[in-house]
Amino acid sequence: YTSLDISTLIDTLDFAAKKHSRQKRKDREGTPYINHPIGVAKNLVDAGITDLVTIQAAILHDTVEDTDTTFEEIESKFGNEVKNVVEEVTDDKLLPYEERKRLQIVHTPHISVKAKVVKLADKLYNLRDLQRSVPVNWTEKRVQEYFIWSKQVTDGAKGINQKLDDQLEDLYQNGTFEF
Numbered sequence: 001y002t003s004l005d006i007s008t009l010i011d012t013l014d015f016a017a018k019k020h021s022r023q024k025r026k027d028r029e030g031t032p033y034i035n036h037p038i039g040v041a042k043n044l045v046d047a048g049i050t051d052l053v054t055i056q057a058a059i060l061h062d063t064v065e066d067t068d069t070t071f072e073e074i075e076s077k078f079g080n081e082v083k084n085v086v087e088e089v090t091d092d093k094l095l096p097y098e099e100r101k102r103l104q105i106v107h108t109p110h111i112s113v114k115a116k117v118v119k120l121a122d123k124l125y126n127l128r129d130l131q132r133s134v135p136v137n138w139t140e141k142r143v144q145e146y147f148i149w150s151k152q153v154t155d156g157a158k159g160i161n162q163k164l165d166d167q168l169e170d171l172y173q174n175g176t177f178e179f
């Protein structure tokens with residue numbers, strides 16, 4: 001790696017940390033939101049994916065969806081490649097909830113390889129998060145529906161990384177919850 005890569009990585013983390021600074025996860029502990037994008041990037045590294053654009057996209061993947069960040073801002077700071085991957089994994093929040101969830105299933109098979117692995121690492125993190133601590137107000141049924149929906153999404157991104165595929169499959173097979 002080069003010192004330029006290290007600078008780029010830290011700039012990306014700093015940008016995401018500032019954007020998500022007032023947000024918390026939905027867990028009972030109120031975990032700082034930034035733990036999630038960092039954990040998604042770690043899931044990729046653990047699966048042997050260290051490509052800088054992919055890691056940056058993972059760190060930034062929820063900034064446009066969940067903060068005031070714009071795609072233009074991402075493009076001017078981090079370039080067109082990173083912006084494109086972030087765009088591919090960003091839901092249109094103007095659409096109704098059910099439609100957004102349906103479109104993830106329909107779109108995922110057609111997104112780029114970089115976007116697919118970010119999507120897999122994101123779902124892996126969220127499913128493990130649900131296993132670790134069920135959000136306030138979530139019923140067992142809602143958790144199960146989230147697992148079923150996630151599988152429909154990640155099935156559309158299979159066959160790129162064996163480790164991510166295996167970890168997700170293990171969760172779908174053996175995912176049990178304590179309430």
Ligand code: NDP
Nearest residue numbers: 025026027036062097122126127129130133135142145146
């Ligand atoms: P979900 O309600 O499906 O919540 C799951 C998402 O929350 C994850 O994909 C993840 O997204 C994020 N998240 C934050 N904290 C956690 C955590 N601790 N564990 C797992 N995931 C976490 O999706 P939305 O947030 O998009 O939708 C909110 C909507 O829920 C409302 O608009 C409402 O209409 C709807 N709703 C749905 C119900 C249902 O039964 N499905 C019932 C009631 C309301 P990320 O990666 O982006 O952080």
Ligand code: ZN
Nearest residue numbers: 036061062122
């Ligand atoms: Zn996410």
